[in-house]
Amino acid sequence: MGAVAGPAPAGTRRELPASPPGRPIPVDGPDRLPELLAGADLYVSAAPAEAERENLPRVGALGRPAIVAATGFRPDDAAWIDRVSRQIPLLLEPNFALGVRLLARALSAIGPVPAGFDLSIVEAHRRGKRDRPSGTAADLGLRAQRSMPLAPLPETVSLRAGDLPGIHQIWITGPHELIRFEHLVLDRAAFAEGMLWAARRLWDRRAALPARRYSLDELWPSPEAP
Numbered sequence: 618m619g620a621v622a623g624p625a626p627a628g629t630r631r632e633l634p635a636s637p638p639g640r641p642i643p644v645d646g647p648d649r650l651p652e653l654l655a656g657a658d659l660y661v662s663a664a665p666a667e668a669e670r671e672n673l674p675r676v677g678a679l680g681r682p683a684i685v686a687a688t689g690f691r692p693d694d695a696a697w698i699d700r701v702s703r704q705i706p707l708l709l710e711p712n713f714a715l716g717v718r719l720l721a722r723a724l725s726a727i728g729p730v731p732a733g734f735d736l737s738i739v740e741a742h743r744r745g746k747r748d749r750p751s752g753t754a755a756d757l758g759l760r761a762q763r764s765m766p767l768a769p770l771p772e773t774v775s776l777r778a779g780d781l782p783g784i785h786q787i788w789i790t791g792p793h794e795l796i797r798f799e800h801l802v803l804d805r806a807a808f809a810e811g812m813l814w815a816a817r818r819l820w821d822r823r824a825a826l827p828a829r830r831y832s833l834d835e836l837w838p839s840p841e842a843p
């Protein structure tokens with residue numbers, strides 16, 4: 618197992634969520650990515666979108682399945698991301714927190730709301746997060762819209778403050794009542810754990826894993842699964 622970060626001095630080792638307890642793993646700069654990938658089964662990355670513009674096409678060329686967390690891609694990134702997803706199995710999700718997946722699934726199940734109810738999204742993240750609204754807010758908004766076709770288009774409010782790791786609220790407001798769904802990230806480890814969970818589930822399917830985009834939804838256990 619190896620890890621790549623921004624410019625990292627040779628010989629750097631770090632405790633990472635994927636490293637066995639008490640055994641920090643070597644961290645290298647992106648220039649060593651091709652070499653590391655040659656000996657790797659999977660590419661699991663939470664680097665920023667700018668880094669993925671360089672890294673992911675290399676991963677595609679080497680044919681390793683990829684689990685990628687970056688958000689904030691531009692519309693003109695769609696073409697190369699599509700090209701990569703025809704080379705490798707690619708799981709690119711705006712939010713790997715498993716609780717957000719539960720929230721998304723709950724929203725998909727709500728169904729039409731009575732006339733007069735409004736749908737709103739409030740999202741808050743750390744100061745400096747570049748994309749606004751967050752990729753998760755956009756995704757939750759789409760789901761809510763699909764599930765509640767009679768509600769007006771959601772209004773979205775984005776806050777950037779302090780070190781907040783991530784809050785998403787869905788408000789369904791009627792004339793005299795409010796239903797509020799909320800997901801709070803209590804620790805950024807939620808993202809890392811979710812990525813490793815997804816990586817294991819994708820890996821379990823490696824015998825039949827054609828190159829294409831995958832989603833966390835399709836990796837979700839069915840109700841009958843243990």
Ligand SMILES: NC(=O)c1ccc[n+]([C@@H]2O[C@H](COP(=O)([O-])OP(=O)(O)OC[C@H]3O[C@@H](n4cnc5c(N)ncnc54)[C@H](OP(=O)(O)O)[C@@H]3O)[C@@H](O)[C@H]2O)c1
Pocket residue numbers: 621622623624625647663664665666668672685686687688689710711712713714808
């Ligand atoms: N999908 C999700 O669940 C989820 C959750 C949280 C964040 N995100 C997204 O993930 C991205 C990173 O967010 P963050 O808040 O963790 O940013 P961050 O604090 O800036 O961390 C970025 C990480 O990427 C490393 N890195 C920088 N350049 C790299 C390169 N060229 N190749 C490989 N690694 C490189 C950095 O290494 P150094 O420490 O050495 O600089 C650092 O470890 C953002 O797009 C964010 O929106 C997604």
